[in-house]
Amino acid sequence: MPDFNHLIQEDRVHRDLYTDENIFKEEMRKIFGAVWVYLAHESQIPENDDYIMSKLGLRPIIVTRDSGGTLRALYNRCTHRGATVCRKEQGSTKAFACPYHGWTFLNSGKLSGVPWPEGYADDFSDAKFNLAQVPRVQSYRGFIFGTLNLDAPSLEDYLGPARTPVDQWLDRHPGGKVAISNANRLKFSGNWKLAYDNSADGYHVIFSHRSLLAMENRLLTEDEKGMAFYKDKPDEAPMYVQYFGNGHHFKDKRPNIENRPGALWEIEGPHPGMEGYEEDLRARLGDKADRVLDIASSEPVNINIFPNLLILGNHIQVLQPVSMTETDTTWYGTAVIDEDNELEGAVDDVNAIRMRTQEGFPNFGEVDDLMNFEQIQEGLAAEEDEWVYMHRGLGVEGRITTDENGVITGPATDEVFMREYMKEYKRLMLSEPELKIEREVT
Amino acid sequence: MNHDPSKTSHYIGNQYYADLVQNYSDWQGDDNEISDPILRESCRRFLEKEARLLESDRHDDWLGLYAPECLYWVPASVGGGDPRKEVAVAFDDRRRLEDRVFRLQNEYAWSQQPISRTVRLVSNVTVFACDEPSIVMVRSNFLITEFQAGDKRSYTGWSGHRLQDRDESWQILVKQVNLIDCDQNLRNPSIIL
Numbered sequence: 041m042p043d044f045n046h047l048i049q050e051d052r053v054h055r056d057l058y059t060d061e062n063i064f065k066e067e068m069r070k071i072f073g074a075v076w077v078y079l080a081h082e083s084q085i086p087e088n089d090d091y092i093m094s095k096l097g098l099r100p101i102i103v104t105r106d107s108g109g110t111l112r113a114l115y116n117r118c119t120h121r122g123a124t125v126c127r128k129e130q131g132s133t134k135a136f137a138c139p140y141h142g143w144t145f146l147n148s149g150k151l152s153g154v155p156w157p158e159g160y161a162d163d164f165s166d167a168k169f170n171l172a173q174v175p176r177v178q179s180y181r182g183f184i185f186g187t188l189n190l191d192a193p194s195l196e197d198y199l200g201p202a203r204t205p206v207d208q209w210l211d212r213h214p215g216g217k218v219a220i221s222n223a224n225r226l227k228f229s230g231n232w233k234l235a236y237d238n239s240a241d242g243y244h245v246i247f248s249h250r251s252l253l254a255m256e257n258r259l260l261t262e263d264e265k266g267m268a269f270y271k272d273k274p275d276e277a278p279m280y281v282q283y284f285g286n287g288h289h290f291k292d293k294r295p296n297i298e299n300r301p302g303a304l305w306e307i308e309g310p311h312p313g314m315e316g317y318e319e320d321l322r323a324r325l326g327d328k329a330d331r332v333l334d335i336a337s338s339e340p341v342n343i344n345i346f347p348n349l350l351i352l353g354n355h356i357q358v359l360q361p362v363s364m365t366e367t368d369t370t371w372y373g374t375a376v377i378d379e380d381n382e383l384e385g386a387v388d389d390v391n392a393i394r395m396r397t398q399e400g401f402p403n404f405g406e407v408d409d410l411m412n413f414e415q416i417q418e419g420l421a422a423e424e425d426e427w428v429y430m431h432r433g434l435g436v437e438g439r440i441t442t443d444e445n446g447v448i449t450g451p452a453t454d455e456v457f458m459r460e461y462m463k464e465y466k467r468l469m470l471s472e473p474e475l476k477i478e479r480e481v482t
Numbered sequence: 483m484n485h486d487p488s489k490t491s492h493y494i495g496n497q498y499y500a501d502l503v504q505n506y507s508d509w510q511g512d513d514n515e516i517s518d519p520i521l522r523e524s525c526r527r528f529l530e531k532e533a534r535l536l537e538s539d540r541h542d543d544w545l546g547l548y549a550p551e552c553l554y555w556v557p558a559s560v561g562g563g564d565p566r567k568e569v570a571v572a573f574d575d576r577r578r579l580e581d582r583v584f585r586l587q588n589e590y591a592w593s594q595q596p597i598s599r600t601v602r603l604v605s606n607v608t609v610f611a612c613d614e615p616s617i618v619m620v621r622s623n624f625l626i627t628e629f630q631a632g633d634k635r636s637y638t639g640w641s642g643h644r645l646q647d648r649d650e651s652w653q654i655l656v657k658q659v660n661l662i663d664c665d666q667n668l669r670n671p672s673i674i675l
Contacts, residue, residue, distance in 0.1 A: 222558055222568045227667035251591035255581050259489060312575035313494030315485070320495070368667040373569035392499065392566040399569050404585055407593035407672045 048466040050459070051431035055420045058231040058428075064364035066469060071347050072097030074473035075286070076178075076185040076198045078349035078358060079103050079113055081372070083182060083219035084130065089147060092130045095360055096174060096186055102126045103177075103184060106148040107134055113174035113186040114149045115477065125171070136171075149173045150481040167479040175478040181210055182217060183349065183356075188475035201447050202288040205343045209351055213335060214382040218374035220356065221395065224402035227368045228410040230417035232347075232361040235369055236461070238409060239344040239352075240281050240291040242452035243432060245270040248412050252405045256309035266309040269296045275451035279340075282457070283448040287346025287464040289457035294340050302330030304337040311396040317389050325384060332386050335376055336393035338401075346461060354398055365417055371406070373398045430458040487576040493551045494575050499566050502553070505612070505644060506562050506658060509619045514610040516618065525620045525645065526607040528652045533602035533624075536674055541583040544674070548654045549646060554579050556659040556675060571664060571671060582674065593672040598630040600673060606640075616647045617655070624659075628673060637675055638662055 042063055047054040056063060079094045080103040091104040093116065100116035102125075116124045118138040125136040125145060135152055137144040144153040149171035154164055162169075174186040178195040180203070185195055192198065199206070210216050228235075238244065245267055246253060256266040269277055278295035297303045308314065317336075322329040338353035350357040360368040373395060378387035420428075433439045433454035440450045450456040485492045516522065528547075535544040548554075556571035557563050565573055574582055585591045606623040620643040627636050644656040659675045661668075 222563070222665075224558065224569055224571065225665070225667040226671070227669050229669070248592065251585045251588040254588055254590070255585045258581070258584055310491070310577055310581065312491050312573060312578055313498075315490040316492040316495045319492075370667060371569075375567060388566065389496070392496070395565060395567065395569050396494075396573060399573055403572060404581070407670055408591060410670060411593045411595075 044466045044469045048462050051434055052427040052429045053462055055423075055426055055428060058233060058417065058420050059364070061364050063469075064231075064361070068097040068361070069475065070468050070471060070473060071465070072361065073099075073475045074187065074189040074192065074468065074471070075347065076176075076187045076192060076195050077347065078183060078345065079177070079186050080184045081182055081220045081356060082111075082179055082184060083217075085111075087132065089132045089134050090130075091126065091133065091147060093126060093128075096188070097361065100124055101174070101186075102136070104147045107146070108148070110148070111177050111179060111184055112147075112149060113177045113184075114145075114147075115172035115174075117172065118143055119151070119169050119171060120154075145171050146481075148481045149479070167481070170479045170481055172477040172479055175476050181206070183345075188477065189473050190476055191474065198286055199345065200286055200288070201284045201445060202286075202290065202343060202345060205290055205292070205341060206345075206351065209339060209341060209343060212339065213376055214378040214380065214387075217377060218354075219377050221373040221375045221391075223373060224371040224399065224406075225368070226371070226402060226406060226410060227362070227366065228413050229365055230367060230410075230413040231364060232359050232367040234413040234416055235350075235359050235367060235409075236344065236347065237430070237458050238413070239350050240289040240342050240457045241455070242270065242274060242279070242281060242291055243455065244409070244412070245274075248408050249405050251408065252401075255404060259310070265307055267293075268307075269293070270452075274453050277452065279452045281450050281452055281454055283460035285446055285464070287461045289344045289346075289461060291342040291452060291457075292340075293452070297340060300330075301334060303334075304340070305330065305333035308337045308397060309400060311393065311400060313396060314393060317393050321386055321389060325386060328384065332383050332390060333393075335383070336390045336397060338397055346464070353401060354394060355401075369406070369410070371398075371402045430455040430462070434459065487551050488580055489577065491575050491577055494553075496566075499564075502555075502656065503562075503564055505619075505656070506642060509610055509612060509642070510608075510621055511610070514612070514619075516609040516611050521618070522607065522609050525609050525618065525643075525652070526604075526622075528645070529604050529607060529620065529622050529641075529643065532654075533604050537600055537602055539597065541586060541674070545579065545583060547652075548576070548579065548657075549648075550576060552576055552579065552654055553656045554582075554659075554674075555656060556661065556664065558664055560660075560665060562658060562660070571661070571668070572659075586672075586674070591672070593670050596631055598628045598673050600626055600628050602626045612644075618645050618647075619643070620645060624675075626673075626675060630670075635669065637671075639664070 084092045085105045094101045102114045102116045123140040125138045142155045151169045177186045257263040279293040282290040343351040348359040356372040358370045375391045554574040603625040608621045610619040623640045625638045639661040642658040645652040
């Protein structure tokens with residue numbers, strides 16, 4: 041067992057965290073098994089019998105809303121010989137039939153049929169023949185999580201203070217909800233933690249995203265669009281970074297922007313169709329147009345739910361480890377649903393703008409980060425040069441505060457969130473969680 | 483009112499989206515194929531020229547092949563989907579296309595440092611007539627091999643060009659690029675396809 045007390049220190053972590061196959065294997069158990077892991081969004085399986093494929097770590101999972109309406113995370117693995125029983129990304133069905141020998145399972149996981157059962161001496165009502173499933177599956181306002189750890193806290197407690205920004209992110213939309221549309225799907229040749237380390241990092245922005253900042257402001261005389269507020273002295277700006285416990289962190293850029301309708305829209309970089317739609321919406325909605333346009337704009341927050349859910353802008357980004365040095369990063373776009381017509385008929389226009397605003401960052405920002413993550417992985421091949429530093433802000437007087445709930449706050453470029461989540465990572469890697477699957481269908 | 487599509491984006495709106503989805507539905511019927519070898523040859527030469535400009539990083543010249551009000555569209559779902567309700571791998575109007583070229587020419591675009599080398603094969607060029615006599619739709623298959631920093635990878639699929647006959651040459655109104663893996667996770671999709 042690696043010595044995690046040595047590998048994770050107050051100011052730095054060891055390269056092994058990103059390069060050691062054994063550590064990666066342990067993570068799939070002690071993290072992507074033992075904590076609440078994001079699996080899917082309820083809007084992807086809105087009706088009973090809907091399903092979508094997912095992963096719990098490397099375990100192939102089918103998230104179903106079964107015929108009785110219960111959310112489940114079934115192992116996509118036939119109990120007979122191990123073949124996957126579902127091979128379509130997403131769909132609707134009451135049962136999954138294994139393509140190999142025809143064993144059939146209800147979308148609750150229960151075995152419903154075996155061809156020529158007279159050839160078996162078994163009683164197939166024995167639960168051992170039902171699909172394995174994740175014993176705890178729960179949704180928080182549409183975000184579906186699962187864990188194999190019966191000792192894990194409740195999902196609400198696990199999310200803890202991170203629930204507040206998640207609630208705020210949802211509540212800015214009509215009905216307090218969004219629906220996933222489809223995704224900008226990217227991947228990189230690097231360890232998954234490189235993306236999690238970056239997710240609240242305000243230090244990299246003007247360097248890693250230099251080309252994006254230049255691009256968004258190329259038609260202006262002053263830099264004022266997008267993330268231009270990172271220029272000059274970002275630590276003196278009102279934005280901040282926070283650590284919530286349980287590995288979750290948060291970067292809040294909203295305080296940089298005036299708290300009035302239309303302020304968010306004003307800093308949006310250029311996107312296809314924006315001027316035409318804006319003129320049209322202003323003509324139709326008058327003063328109300330500002331609020332509507334803000335909903336089409338990117339929300340300036342990064343809410344990072346350990347280990348794999350990153351809510352930022354209007355995206356629901358999911359990190360999926362593929363191997364120690366391969367990670368999928370999927371940027372699900374979200375659409376507004378307006379059942380009560382709060383937007384006075386403008387919802388389709390809002391979504392048409394919003395799809396374009398959402399394409400901007402994955403196209404012109406994320407690709408540069410991913411190249412930098414890959415180049416970290418390259419650099420970490422240097423075996424004797426062991427340490428990765430994340431000590432910005434450490435020991436600097438007056439930089440970091442902790443409130444009565446244990447929430448830690450620092451300036452936007454501070455690496456305090458990395459150090460804190462690494463402490464939690466260490467605690468998890470030193471633990472011996474008991475992981476359980478369930479086969480009884482209740 | 484006249485708007486410069488390089489500076490402001492007015493032409494992408496509900497009408498444009500509706501026409502786009504319509505124009506890219508059911509356009510490859512056998513009955514619509516144009517067999518005229520001269521026309522087909524001129525389309526083929528045009529697509530080969532486009533590939534050549536991109537292979538040699540002549541991005542400004544490449545932009546010159548496009549109409550002022552144009553679209554470069556790489557759907558993220560098979561069949562194109564509805565861009566009003568879906569994000570695309572890329573959905574660039576004129577201004578965003580110029581943004582894209584600006585960024586590629588910026589030495590701080592790390593995803594393109596070093597700059598990728600590409601070789602592009604274009605084949606199976608088939609030309610289809612549409613309702614407007616001055617416009618043709620062209621389907622072609624492509625195989626792009628990209629080399630960057632010791633790594634060789636490829637993009638393949640088919641393109642649907644909507645071309646306008648203009649001054650004895652063609653101008654691209656829309657280029658739709660259909661990657662065979664458009665709905666999968668892509669590694670560093672930062673070159674122009």
